[in-house]
Amino acid sequence: MELPGSGDPASDGMSSGRSNPYHLREMTGEKYVVARTGFLLPLLCFAGTAPALAQNPAPAFPAATADQAAALYDLCTGGGLAQLTRPDPAIKDYYRLANITDAQARDALDERCDAQRQIWIQKGADAARLAGRDATLMRALAARRAEMTKTLEAIHAPGPRPAVTLREFRLRGDDYPPQAQREAQQGASVVTYMIGTDGRIADCKATGATDLLNQTSCNIVSRRSLFAPALDMAGQPVSEQRTTTIHWSIH
Structure with missing residues (x-):
């Protein structure tokens, strides 16, 4: 028996409980795919x-x-x-x-x-x-x-060190924008984002897909990611830039 919620603790990507018509597949190298392929049962998740x-x-x-x-x-x-x-x-x-x-x-x-x-x-x-x-x-x-x-x-490793992922963004079944579906918009959004000194996304830009898909990609990464900020030689928080790719496709 596996306890519900025993996976990623902070995954803000838990299902809302509705039928999910998207199959989400994580790729290697920080690449993600959102593809409409069929039905996926809802996840249950001091x-x-x-x-x-x-x-x-x-x-x-x-x-x-x-x-x-x-x-x-x-x-x-x-x-x-x-x-x-x-x-x-x-x-x-x-x-x-x-x-x-x-x-x-x-x-x-x-x-x-x-x-x-x-x-x-x-x-x-x-x-x-x-x-x-x-x-x-x-x-x-x-x-x-x-x-x-x-x-x-x-x-707690001494600086300099990169930012540490506390909450990695997760894709949801309803992330594909309805307008993008109707217009059959597809493509790979290359998302470049800056991790601020508070560990949150301070700036985000996406290119490679349509404007709507690029903006949606930035919204997903910005709202669902959280880090412990990078540290410099003196152990002080500094900003760090990273890049990830989200693939949008309709089959």
Whole structure:
């Protein structure tokens, strides 16, 4: 069982839950493809004290099966885990999880998802299944901490060093502009962007495709990317320029 939300923590590219008529494929060398090919099922996706995680009211599903109740619990804990590992420059060391222990993180998840857990118990969850879900949750927590630790090691490396990716942009099924679809606009947008000293995109220009596709490419990269800024020899933040390519095609 894989917890929902156990992939990229800050992917702002999660599906909205609608049918997605686009197949998105990541290419090597920071190249991305948006191609209309068929249907893709929607994806489901603090210093010293446990953080308060946003509460999600437990949905009232009187006819829910035990498996459905288990899925609701998984969705809740996966969402809470994503909150703990979502990068935020306003937080010390960028991640909530970096400043609390695993036990404190587990306490926060338990508090967040108690209502969903109780629904599952009412639907017949036995001790073995509960223990299995708990073990899976702790493994996911350990995996997230390992990923976060690796990122923090790169961030805290002495300068000079390049910018460190905290949140890489992800393409969504509805990114292809409707006007561009109607007019069969296609092409490769070469996106050149500047990472500012606050880790956000300070400037972006795209060429190679139509004006609409180029502008859409810049909007995607600018709004969904986040970095720890590059450092100079003195360890001071400096700007850094990067380039990526987004391919737009209609099959």
